[in-house]
Amino acid sequence: MALWEVFVRARGGLHHAHVGSIHADDAEMALENARDVFTRRGEAASLWVVPSTAIVASDPADADELFEPAMDKDFRHPTYFEVPDGVANL
Amino acid sequence: MDADTRLERFEAHVAGEGKVESDSWMPEAYRKTLVRQISQHAHSEIIGMQPEGNWLTRAPSLRRKAILLAKVQDEAGHGLYLYAAAETLGTSRDEMVDGLLTGTAKYSSIFNYPTPTWADIGAIGWLVDGAAIMNQVPLCRCSYGPYARAMKRVCKEESFHQRQGFDILVTLARGTAAQRAMAQDALDRWWWPSLMMFGPHDDDSPHSAQSIRWRIKRFSNDELRQRFVDATVPQAHFLGLRIPDGELAYDEDSGHWHFGEPDWDEFRRVLAGDGPCNAERLERRTRAHTEGAWAREAAAAYAAKQASRTAA
Numbered sequence: 001m002a003l004w005e006v007f008v009r010a011r012g013g014l015h016h017a018h019v020g021s022i023h024a025d026d027a028e029m030a031l032e033n034a035r036d037v038f039t040r041r042g043e044a045a046s047l048w049v050v051p052s053t054a055i056v057a058s059d060p061a062d063a064d065e066l067f068e069p070a071m072d073k074d075f076r077h078p079t080y081f082e083v084p085d086g087v088a089n090l
Numbered sequence: 091m092d093a094d095t096r097l098e099r100f101e102a103h104v105a106g107e108g109k110v111e112s113d114s115w116m117p118e119a120y121r122k123t124l125v126r127q128i129s130q131h132a133h134s135e136i137i138g139m140q141p142e143g144n145w146l147t148r149a150p151s152l153r154r155k156a157i158l159l160a161k162v163q164d165e166a167g168h169g170l171y172l173y174a175a176a177e178t179l180g181t182s183r184d185e186m187v188d189g190l191l192t193g194t195a196k197y198s199s200i201f202n203y204p205t206p207t208w209a210d211i212g213a214i215g216w217l218v219d220g221a222a223i224m225n226q227v228p229l230c231r232c233s234y235g236p237y238a239r240a241m242k243r244v245c246k247e248e249s250f251h252q253r254q255g256f257d258i259l260v261t262l263a264r265g266t267a268a269q270r271a272m273a274q275d276a277l278d279r280w281w282w283p284s285l286m287m288f289g290p291h292d293d294d295s296p297h298s299a300q301s302i303r304w305r306i307k308r309f310s311n312d313e314l315r316q317r318f319v320d321a322t323v324p325q326a327h328f329l330g331l332r333i334p335d336g337e338l339a340y341d342e343d344s345g346h347w348h349f350g351e352p353d354w355d356e357f358r359r360v361l362a363g364d365g366p367c368n369a370e371r372l373e374r375r376t377r378a379h380t381e382g383a384w385a386r387e388a389a390a391a392y393a394a395k396q397a398s399r400t401a402a
Contacts, residue, residue, distance in 0.1 A: 080250070081257045088321075
């Protein structure tokens, strides 16, 4: 049986977030299984199932060169700039 | 369900702060309003890269240059978040870009003003991004989910933009007489166009009431403009700069700053295409799009080649 990734929108306005995976033979079964496995207590306003083979993931071994360059650009954070005393609403 | 009941249910849903997603039923006018608003917003981010891009090669230090690069890069990212949000409403990216390049779609009039000095980069961050934040924070609670979620990301990043602008002006304000004059000159040129960013007066803004009813907008143009003035005037005073408005006065009773009337003829002229830089901005965007065509074609050709190899 094929593997499917399950995404749940907890309530209106939120984005879908990955919650886990399930097995199913087709899309309809995947949706039904996901409902039964992940949303038995009213956890969802909406469900997505995506074939696991459709996910393209970054290689954990590349994490340093992929994500580290952002860390030395601390000026991208507003706290980098000192707001002088007496200045509000900035 | 008949059409009237469906519409009534939609109105009640958004009035009760219910969210609308791309697969929800929505009135055609709601969809159209959002496509227009979100795509104009995206175009503004993309065109907005130009006035600041003008100073990338001439920033006064390597540090200022790295910061400005990061900011202009953010603007590109904001454009992409927003185009993607608009695409969830069924309008393609190509259609939207076409609207911008052929002039049928608008973008914020503020980006049609030139940036002749380094102080303009400070003024854009402080005033233009400051006004944008006033407009955008309430949009994080917009009834349309994909737009609201995009705006949350945008607002988080805008805070850096506003502070870097103010930081530039603090530095100039503490500098030489010439530097202080440069900061004042930038404020003189950007003040009124910044107030115009909130749009025409409420009684001259035909779609406002409907957008507020649909929880797309939360506050009227005039309310937001007043908030911006109230927040910004004390900051100008801190910088030792003079707001170029003879009518500006603090009203003890209301606790608000009274301010003069922007030149609405100028606003309409610039919006209609006759501002100082409209032609230049659109020409440059068109050139970048045309000159970038080879990269899009090469990427598509490479993907097709890889696909045919996998198939074989």
